[in-house]
Amino acid sequence: MTKISDSPVKFAVPRLTYKVWRVWRRNFDVFMKTIRVNFLPSLLEPILYLVALGVGLGGFIQSVEGMPYIDFIAPSLVAISIMYGSFFECTYASFVRMYFQKTFDAIIATPVSVEEVIAGELLWGATRATINSTTVLLVIAAFGVVSSPLFLLVPLIAFLGGLMFASIAMCFTAIAPNIDFFNYPAFLLVTPMFLLSGTFFPLSQLPPLVQTAAQVLLPLTHVVNITRGLVLGRTEAFLLLSLVWIVVVTIVFFVLSINLMKKRLIK
Amino acid sequence: MFSSESLISAHDLTKKFGSFTAVDHIDFEVYKGECVGFLGPNGAGKTTTVRMIYCFLPLTEGELSVAGMSVATQAREIKNMVGVAPQEDNLDFDFSVIKNLQVYARYFDISKAEAEKRAKEQLTFFQLEEKKNVLISELSTGMKRRLILARALINEPQILLLDEPTTGLDPQARHLVWEEVRSLRKRGVTIILTTHYMDEAAALCDRILLMDNGKVIEQGRPSELIKKHIGADVLEVDNDEKLLQTLKAEFPDAQFETFGDRIHVFTTQPHGVFERFLEKNPFTNVTIRNANLEDVFLKLTGRGLKA
Ligand SMILES: Nc1ncnc2c1ncn2[C@@H]1O[C@H](COP(=O)(O)OP(=O)(O)OP(=O)(O)O)[C@@H](O)[C@H]1O
Ligand SMILES: [Mg+2]
Numbered sequence: 286m287t288k289i290s291d292s293p294v295k296f297a298v299p300r301l302t303y304k305v306w307r308v309w310r311r312n313f314d315v316f317m318k319t320i321r322v323n324f325l326p327s328l329l330e331p332i333l334y335l336v337a338l339g340v341g342l343g344g345f346i347q348s349v350e351g352m353p354y355i356d357f358i359a360p361s362l363v364a365i366s367i368m369y370g371s372f373f374e375c376t377y378a379s380f381v382r383m384y385f386q387k388t389f390d391a392i393i394a395t396p397v398s399v400e401e402v403i404a405g406e407l408l409w410g411a412t413r414a415t416i417n418s419t420t421v422l423l424v425i426a427a428f429g430v431v432s433s434p435l436f437l438l439v440p441l442i443a444f445l446g447g448l449m450f451a452s453i454a455m456c457f458t459a460i461a462p463n464i465d466f467f468n469y470p471a472f473l474l475v476t477p478m479f480l481l482s483g484t485f486f487p488l489s490q491l492p493p494l495v496q497t498a499a500q501v502l503l504p505l506t507h508v509v510n511i512t513r514g515l516v517l518g519r520t521e522a523f524l525l526l527s528l529v530w531i532v533v534v535t536i537v538f539f540v541l542s543i544n545l546m547k548k549r550l551i552k
Numbered sequence: 553m554f555s556s557e558s559l560i561s562a563h564d565l566t567k568k569f570g571s572f573t574a575v576d577h578i579d580f581e582v583y584k585g586e587c588v589g590f591l592g593p594n595g596a597g598k599t600t601t602v603r604m605i606y607c608f609l610p611l612t613e614g615e616l617s618v619a620g621m622s623v624a625t626q627a628r629e630i631k632n633m634v635g636v637a638p639q640e641d642n643l644d645f646d647f648s649v650i651k652n653l654q655v656y657a658r659y660f661d662i663s664k665a666e667a668e669k670r671a672k673e674q675l676t677f678f679q680l681e682e683k684k685n686v687l688i689s690e691l692s693t694g695m696k697r698r699l700i701l702a703r704a705l706i707n708e709p710q711i712l713l714l715d716e717p718t719t720g721l722d723p724q725a726r727h728l729v730w731e732e733v734r735s736l737r738k739r740g741v742t743i744i745l746t747t748h749y750m751d752e753a754a755a756l757c758d759r760i761l762l763m764d765n766g767k768v769i770e771q772g773r774p775s776e777l778i779k780k781h782i783g784a785d786v787l788e789v790d791n792d793e794k795l796l797q798t799l800k801a802e803f804p805d806a807q808f809e810t811f812g813d814r815i816h817v818f819t820t821q822p823h824g825v826f827e828r829f830l831e832k833n834p835f836t837n838v839t840i841r842n843a844n845l846e847d848v849f850l851k852l853t854g855r856g857l858k859a
Contacts, residue, residue: 293610307659314655315646387642394606394636395659395707396628552569552609 294551299400299543307397308405309412311388316413324420331362331421335428338485350487352517359430360513361484363421363439364446367512368505370417371410371447372475375454376467379406383458389550403546407451407539414447415440425516433518442515446508449531452538453504459545478505507531557584559711559742560605564614567600567766574600576766577614587733587743589753591845592763593853598746599639601763602713605744606636618711632660635709637700639716639746643688649699650675650684653706660707667706674702678728693720701729705736712736714745718752730756750846760845764853774845781851782843783807783820790837791815802829809851818843818851 316323339355349357382388389402419440425431457470481491482505488496499506507527514524560582567575575597582588590598603609604616607627616623618630644652650671657667675681678698683691691699697720704712714733718726733756737743747753753760754774762770762777770777783806789795791813799817800808803825807818819825826840 293612304659310658311644311655314651318646386645387640388644388646390608390638390640391642391644391656392659393608394631394638395656396631396661397659398627 294547296544301404304397304401305404308402309409312409327417331424334362356430359425360516361509363418364509364512366418366421367414367443367446368450370414371451372454374413375410375451379458380464399547399550400543403543410451411444411447415443418443431516435515438515442511449535452542455542456545459549478503482506483509559584560618562616565616566613568612573766578768585740586758587737589757589760590746596763597766602715606634633710635704635712637704637714637717641696645688648685656703657706670706678702694725712741712743754845777848778843782818782847785819786841786843787817787826788839789815
């Protein structure tokens with residue numbers, strides 16, 4: 286007789302196959318169907334920011350770190366869209382699929398595992414980040430802000446950074462008792478990152494303690510660093526550190542989020 | 553009709569949710585090609601058992617194998633050969649009717665062309681082609697149930713798990729489902745079905761497993777169960793203490809059960825005993841009928857007061 290321990294799930298590195306892409310493809314198909322309502326508004330937002338902050342507010346600002354203000358904030362808009370694209374996909378949207386639509390339950394009855402369902406969701410979150418941020422990238426390019434061919438690498442960073450934010454988001458989804466719960470990470474994590482990650486002003490403006498905290502703890506800081514470096518062609522050694530930071534955090538939260546979701550879904 | 557080869561085999565199968573035991577050390581076999589009905593009151597553990605068979609819920613204790621494979625280690629292989637129509641609607645609300653089938657087929661690695669072909673066949677059979685391009689939210693309850701069945705068949709399963717497949721269906725649609733179940737069984741598909749409709753269980757199932765409180769309390773062929781527990785005929789009359797005494801005196805060997813305001817008298821004696829009695833004692837509001845599975849169900853799951 287096999288005796289299985291009390292908790293039905295044990296912490297493990299997820300075992301994944303190509304079936305992950307079947308789940309990804311499902312979300313992609315939905316996206317393509319709704320592309321007009323999903324995509325066009327995302328085009329308008331960066332234009333508004335560039336006009337209001339870059340042109341409007343930027344008129345009062347001489348220069349930041351030796352560059353025009355619009356140059357300083359434009360790459361931040363790309364980084365922010367990476368965060369928003371994946372974070373909201375893997376909180377609100379994943380929660381709706383899991384909780385209200387029972388989409389995960391339906392897929393798990395087919396030869397696709399729980400791990401693969403969640404991994405597919407995470408890769409889709411990363412894809413959303415890539416799509417959204419590439420749009421923003423094209424917009425800022427149209428504004429003439431892009432000054433280095435390295436900007437072509439931004440989609441790669443978008444996918445990696447997107448996977449990181451998706452994985453962090455999925456941890457919240459795994460513990461969310463209801464959909465309103467996401468107000469906590471949205472206001473306590475995403476909004477502070479939006480404002481305090483060297484996005485609209487240099488971190489050096491902040492008190493040293495806050496500055497260090499923003500560098501050590503806020504994922505967006507690192508995504509902003511790299512995006513700015515690539516768009517403006519300012520590659521420095523510390524960007525490599527940011528890249529390593531992102532890779533490590535992505536791996537940790539990718540594995541963690543799949544395990545937390547397994548715990549939630551397997552009774 | 554079906555072979556003696558066991559396809560699904562459960563030993564000491566147990567499922568606990570925290571400290572609550574939903575399935576309590578049960579044993580059962582399902583043989584290749586048969587249609588087995590899991591019956592039982594709400595909360596008996598039918599859905600939980602079915603969910604363990606398609607590897608949705610891990611076991612707490614015991615063993616469960618499907619086609620010789622353990623649900624614990626070979627979930628993917630098992631799920632490839634199983635079709636599931638869950639009790640709960642989980643159709644994909646983001647897609648149209650046909651796209652639901654196509655996307656589902658993709659999880660099984662069925663090619664696009666093949667999925668298209670099978671989807672069309674299923675929609676035709678379940679009379680849903682008119683609704684092909686409609687969103688799920690625009691379907692009626694019965695149409696959703698039919699689509700769930702169509703979806704369960706998309707991978708041409710060897711084992712079909714139908715959890716209350718006809719709940720919410722109109723009589724036409726119910727007979728459509730019965731027809732499909734019979735034709736699949738003829739083609740050798742092994743079917744497990746749960747239902748609260750005793751006529752459905754009697755009409756479709758080779759064998760019944762009756763569950764209550766997480767245990768299998770009885771199993772057998774429908775006709776055998778009726779004969780064993782009820783007998784041949786049932787007399788139903790309005791509940792009345794004096795009348796009950798009269799009946800007990802007249803039929804000392806019969807069994808009596810009271811269900812609300814009716815008395816049921818079960819007899820194993822040949823047909824005609826009740827008729828002869830009634831000729832002498834004309835009551836109002838009397839029914840004589842054949843014993844059926846519902847009598848067995850009510851008796852064994854103990855909802856009536858034992859008289
Ligand atoms: N995920 C769960 N967590 C906790 N308890 C559960 C869970 N799923 C089922 N149960 C409990 O297990 C018992 C058996 O439930 P199950 O769904 O298997 O019953 P059923 O026989 O299918 O009933 P019905 O005829 O109402 O569908 C019930 O008491 C139910 O509350
Ligand atoms: Mg049930």
